[in-house]
Structures are given as structure tokens and as C-alpha cells.
Amino acid sequence: xxxxxxxxxxxxxxxxxxxxxxxxxxxxxxxxxxxxxxxxxxxxxxxxxxxxxxxxxxxxxxxxxxxxxxxxxxxxxxxxxxxxxxxxxxxxxxxxxxxxxxxxxxxxxxxxxxxxxxxxxxxxxxxxxxxxxxxxxxxxxxxxxxxxxxxxxxxxxxxxxxxxxxxxxxxxxxxxxxxxxxxxxxxxxxxxxxxxxxxxxxxxxxxxxxxxxxxxxxxxxxxxxxxxxxxxxxxxxxxxxxxxxxxxxxxxxxxxxxxxxxxxxxxxxx
DNA sequence: CAGATATGACAAC
DNA sequence: TTGTCCTATCTGG
Numbered sequence: 214x215x216x217x218x219x220x221x222x223x224x225x226x227x228x229x230x231x232x233x234x235x236x237x238x239x240x241x242x243x244x245x246x247x248x249x250x251x252x253x254x255x256x257x258x259x260x261x262x263x264x265x266x267x268x269x270x271x272x273x274x275x276x277x278x279x280x281x282x283x284x285x286x287x288x289x290x291x292x293x294x295x296x297x298x299x300x301x302x303x304x305x306x307x308x309x310x311x312x313x314x315x316x317x318x319x320x321x322x323x324x325x326x327x328x329x330x331x332x333x334x335x336x337x338x339x340x341x342x343x344x345x346x347x348x349x350x351x352x353x354x355x356x357x358x359x360x361x362x363x364x365x366x367x368x369x370x371x372x373x374x375x376x377x378x379x380x381x382x383x384x385x386x387x388x389x390x391x392x393x394x395x396x397x398x399x400x401x402x403x404x405x406x407x408x409x410x411x412x413x414x415x416x417x418x419x420x421x422x423x424x425x426x427x428x429x430x431x432x433x434x435x436x437x438x439x440x441x442x443x444x445x446x447x448x449x450x451x452x453x454x455x456x457x458x459x460x461x462x463x464x465x466x467x468x469x470x471x472x473x474x475x476x477x478x479x480x481x482x483x
Numbered sequence: 484c485a486g487a488t489a490t491g492a493c494a495a496c
Numbered sequence: 497t498t499g500t501c502c503t504a505t506c507t508g509g
Contacts, residue, residue: 215490215491216490216491219490244502265490265491265492280491280492281490281491281502282491282492282501282502282503283489283490283491283492283501283502283503284489284491284501284502284503284504285491285502285503286503286504299503299504300502300503300504302502302503315502315503315504316502316503316504317502317503318491318492318493318501318502319492319502365491367491367492374490374491375490375491376490377490421490441489441506442489442490443490449490469497470497470498471491
């Protein structure tokens, strides 16, 4: 489930479990063997999320950088740790807890300049208090690039993924193909605020719910209550099914290799 | 049990 | 736009 809310949630959990503690780190699978050696026996100073990137800052100016990609997963629990099963890229253990990581796109140790470079190439993260929607709008308001592609562009909005992009566009009543220059800053600000609120909910709940609570019981009955991704949504992965608001069949398309879903009536093309 | 699928990102064409 | 990588889980036969 790795959109930005998942990573921020993980940062919080890992801070709770490991910040301030010395940990043992290894790589049963072997693919993170060198990095594990660098971190083994050090103290975790703090954890942080930036967009979809998770950072564990260790004493000695070393940072563990993890990007889950499409398949990456963490698991944790109280010791004793289970025996390694499957492809276990990294394991971390304090005196009280264990943490397992499998299938990440990135699992590496970064120096401070490398961390700075990572942050510099990321856009505004709605889940961070240091984010500025006006800076994001600077990359949006002029061009012809579609809003969907802009939302998915991590150098514009860091942490927004496929589900949030599709859903926030539905909630805004905007077609995914709407060019960035077609919306004013105040319109963007509204969408940003909506996205931020949705993602904050996602951090707390550990799932993505985007359906307004005041929907009619009839509409809710027509929808699968919970998608396989674990949340309640308007359009994501509901092609051919009736729109929860107007009943029109949801349409599927693709843009930049990603799945698009929208309601042609609630989100008219301009 | 093989094949398809998954909330991502990047390089190469 | 296509191919590639990472791994587990769900699907159909």
C-alpha cells in the first residue's frame, strides 16, 4: 500500500519502536549486506518520511533510505524475531522489537549530501508541515501537462500516488486530462487542502478512504464497500461500475503507463 | 501450480 | 511509450 500516507505512518511506527535505540541490522537475503554492516550496532537517532521515501537517521551521519516501490513491505513485532522466510532484504532488531523489509525498490545507506540531493529533487509533500502549495502551483499553473500527470509527478507533489490522484480529481470534479493552466491558484489550493486532509486520514487509518460520509445508503450499496487495496473509493479500480454520485459507468483509461479512472459526467472534459 | 496482478520509478527507444 | 526491476498474493485451471 505504498503511497505517501503509508510511508509517513511507517516513519511514526519506526520512530516509536527504534528511535534512541541501538539496533542490530543484517540482510538475510544478502542484497543489503554492505549497508547492513555499516549500520549494525549503531543508534537510530530519528525517522522521517519525505513523499514516498522513508529515512532512518543513524548516529554517525548515516541514513538508511528505503523506497518501497510497488511491492515493498515492512513487518514488525516484539522479539523474539521469526526465522527469516522468503526474500528478506533487511532485518533490524532492538532489544525489544524486530523489523523486516522485503521487496523494496531502494534500500541503501546515504551520506548527508546524498540525503540533501534526494530532498532537493522531491516536490511538495502534503503530509509535511514545511510544504508550500504555491511552490507546487508554480510548476502547474503555466503548462499544458494534465493534472493527473502533475499529481503523479514526485517533483511536483511528493507522496501522491495512483489512488489519491484519481480520487482527488473525482472529488474536485476535474477530468484527469485537464491541463494545469486551466485551474487558478485558489482552485489548486482547494484540491491541495483536500488531498492533504485525505492523506492525513490515511496516515491515521492505514488505508485510503475517499468517499464522503454523507453518501446515500443506496449509492453505498451499489459500491463494493472495500476495495482490495483496503479502502472505500469513488473511481479507483471501479471501471464499468456505476458512479456513486450520478450512476454513470466509471471509465478506465491510461496516462503515462498508469491506470486512470474517472466519471465522464461528474468530471467533464473542458 | 502457472500466470496475472499490485498503491512505483527509471532507463532506453 | 515500452521494458525492467523488486516480491508476495490472488486467480483460474
